[in-house]
Amino acid sequence: MKEKQQTIDRLTGDFIAYLKSINRSQSTIEGYSYSWGKLKAYMSTRNITVFSKDIVEEFLTFLFGEYSYQTLLPGQKRMINELLALGEFQDEGRIVRSFKIPPKVFDGSIGEYILDYIAYRKAAFNSAERTIISYHHHLHVFLSFLRTKGVDDIQKITQSVVYSFIESLDKNKLATKCIMAGMLKNFFTYLSDIKKIPNCLIIIPPQVNYKQSPRLPSTFTKDEISTLLHCVDRANPRGKRDYAILLLAVKLGMRSSDIMGLRFENILWDKNLIKFTQRKTGKDITLPLMPEIGNAIIDYFKYGRQESKEDFCFLQAVSPYSPMKYGEVGSLTQQHLARSGINLRGRKHGPHALRHSFASQLLDQKTPLPIISEAMGHSRTQSTMTYLRIDSDTLRQCALEVPSIPFSFYPKRGGNL
Known part of the structure; x- marks a missing residue:
């Protein structure tokens, strides 16, 4: 334009x-x-x-x-x-989008190669939207570093430049370093495959020794969930929307991406069901439309949702009332948790923690693992087994007493073997 x-x-x-x-x-x-x-x-x-x-x-x-x-x-x-x-x-002539982060500019020949590579990853591997966003972010950081070093051509990228870049990253974020090194390795391999650089010039990023330690999922108790829901001001349109969204997370364990992408056609009012295809797994899932959730959604539709041609259930709370974007469900969850006064120390406080809490409550009710797996929409039961680690009461019941060793076990007095 x-x-x-x-x-x-x-x-x-x-x-x-x-x-x-x-x-x-x-x-x-x-x-x-x-x-x-x-x-x-x-x-x-x-x-x-x-x-x-x-x-x-x-x-x-x-x-x-x-x-x-x-x-x-x-x-x-x-x-x-x-x-x-x-x-x-x-x-x-209007505000079309929110500029939370300025658009990333991939200028110069290196920028063009990066964009071509991201397009190749998307087409060849059918990468999810979040994966593509991650590639945009990480490779733009690399491109920005090259600009500061005056490197404006693929042939000028040397092993020492790449090592210097990896070393410039936060030393306390080994996971980020590991991800970046892997992305760069794939990027340079791609350039070699399309003959943009000779095989002898393939850059091998430094190996980052990082092993992710398994962490217990962050959860909230039943009373804390109740406190969270009661703190939402449902007297205004934004509150009506947020309340319905939080209910879908804590009562049904829906992922934020699925809540954000929920459409009118996904709610089967005559059957009291919510049916959709999960964005993360591609698996079809059917969940019960509980009266509490249905009433909250109706309240939002009638008294909170602005008129729009969009068929998404939940819209942004300010003009131009577009469909919600990635990260907004997380933002509103964190805001309400902060206002609730719940002690968040040592716990994650995004929508996935609410999903973990849903699984925790099912465990407390002695729900069989396959049923929890189906309710969570997991493709494999193994994915659900991580939640067994938060069921501390049941784990205590599995503990066995260690019997004392009889004195006759030792061949001689004094305990010598």
Whole structure:
């Protein structure tokens, strides 16, 4: 789309009018205006009046240099989001998406090779969306490192550059190092296979000695789950939506991706069932539509969900009321757990912990493992066996007393063998 020619004052004025039209608060508008004021001052010193996306990028580089979004402070991230939203509004006339993380740019020949490789992984291995997102993230980190070293061509990537990159990663995050080393190894193998680099130049990343230790799943007790649900303010549209989402997680053990992707057609009201295909496993699953869950969903549909042509059950709580995106179910879960006052120390507090809690409650009810496996939607019973480790009461019943060794066991007095 060809960029419109607008002065910064005209564009921000139109944007503020738009924010008011979708009922954004005055504090939100003031936050946007503060960030835009910084940009205006920068443009004024350079006698620039016409807005462009390039001037935003130039200004961000002026402020933060070659920055990594993830390492910035919350206020800095918010400023970036509000400045990038200007370009989106200029193109579309509305806020189309949330700029929680700026779009990753894969520029130069190396960037093109990375994008080709990710497309190859998606087509050849039918990789899941989360896997593709992971490749985008990790390989973009590598590309950003190469930029700082002035490496702009595949042939300039040497073994020492790759070793230096791996060493630059956080030493306390061995899992990240291990994942990155594996991705780079696959990437360089791909380049060799398509003859972009000769076999003799294949880079072998350093081996990262990392062995994941099995961890007990984080769970919440029945009373804690009750506290969580009671803390949700169901008097407003967002609360009605969040309450229904949390019920699906704690009462049925649904994954966040399946909750996010639930459509009208998946709820069989006449049969009191929820039927869908799991995103993670591709397995069809049928779950009971309990009255408590059904009533919460109806309450949201009637009094909380905005009118939309989308057939997804749950929408974003702010305009333009698009389908929920990856990570939003996790965010709302963490927010409500934080407000509930539950002690979260030493426990994960995302939607998967609620799924673990669902399995824990089934164990407490002496539910057979195959039935738990079916309810969780696991493809293999072995996947469900990890939850046996959290059933401490049953494990105690399995403990055997160690009998004392009879004195006659020893051939001589004094215990000598």
